[in-house]
Amino acid sequence: MNSGVPRTLAVGRVKFFRRHRGEVNSCAFSPNGQMLLTASDDGYLYGWETQSGQQLWRLGGHTGPVKFCRFSPDGRLFASTSHDCTIRLWDVAGAKCLRVLKGHQRSVETVSFSPDSRQLASGGWDKRVMLWEVQSGQMLRLLVGHHDSIQSSDFSPSADCLATGSWDSTVRIWDLRSGPPAAVFHQKLEGHRGNISCVCYSASGLLVKVWDCNTGRCIETLKGILDVAHTCAFTPDGKLLVSGASDQA
Incomplete structure (x- = not known):
C-alpha cells in the first residue's frame, strides 16, 4: 500500500442534498449505489436517488438526533441509530420501520450488519457492544470491555x-x-493517541490503522492527514483506501 502523496483528483458533477434542518452525522450508499441515506441532527433519516438527487423520503420516529445509518449487504434493509438510545430497522422497499431495538442506556453511535445480513452490531456512549438477530430483533450477545464511547464497528x-x-x-x-451468549475477546489493538472514530475491514481482512487482525501487529501508519480522521473505507477489492478528516481533505 502506497503511503506517499496522492495524485490530485479532478472533482466534477457535484450534487448537493440541502433539505436537512440540522447537522448531517452519517451517510451510506445502497449496495447497488442507486440510493443514498443521510442521518441528521434534526431527528430524521433521509433517502435520496443518487443520480438525480431527488429526495425519496424523510423518515421520522426517532426522538433525538439520528447519529448513524447503514444498509444491509443484501440491500433489503437499512438501520439507523439515535441519541434516543434506540436502533431502528427499516424495510427498503416500503421505507417503513420494521422494529425498534432497545437495550442501550445512552446514545447509540454505530451500527453494522454481518456479511450475510442476519446479525447487527451496535455500540455507543454506554461503552457496550450489542449483537442482535435481525429477523427477530432479539439481542444475542453483550460485549463489555471498552472504557469509553464506542464510535465504530465492522464485521x-x-x-x-x-x-x-x-x-x-x-x-x-x-x-x-x-x-x-459467549464471545471471546481476541485482540486489543493499541497505538492510536486519540479517539478512534472509524474502523473498517478490507476484503483481505486488514483493518485501519492498518492492522493484521490475526497477529495484532500494526502493518502501516498512513500519514498526510493534518487533523482528526473521522472516517475511512476500503474499495471492495481491498486495494484502495479513502479517509476523511477535519483538515477538509
Missing part, C-alpha cells in the same frame, strides 16, 4: 470476528465463533 469478511473502535484509543477484536 470481518468471514463474520468470524467483530472490530470495535472507541474513544479509549483502542480497537478491540471479538471472536464470534463461540456460540451465544
